[in-house]
Amino acid sequence: MKDYKCPVCDAELILDGDERAGDAVYCSFCNSTIKVYSGKASDDLKLVDDN
Numbered sequence: 001m002k003d004y005k006c007p008v009c010d011a012e013l014i015l016d017g018d019e020r021a022g023d024a025v026y027c028s029f030c031n032s033t034i035k036v037y038s039g040k041a042s043d044d045l046k047l048v049d050d051n
């Protein structure tokens with residue numbers, strides 16, 4: 001499991017590890033919806049603010 005940071009508030013997001021590109025995750029700190037994109041590596045995810 002990897003740790004990712006919220007692109008909006010920089011809080012640590014704890015992901016389950018089964019997120020994939022196209023999923024949306026929710027930041028409980030700033031109430032933002034974060035869209036998951038695939039990163040360069042296959043196991044790398046990119047998080048983008050979707051508000």
Ligand SMILES: [Zn+2]
Nearest residue numbers: 006009027030
């Ligand atoms: Zn946040």
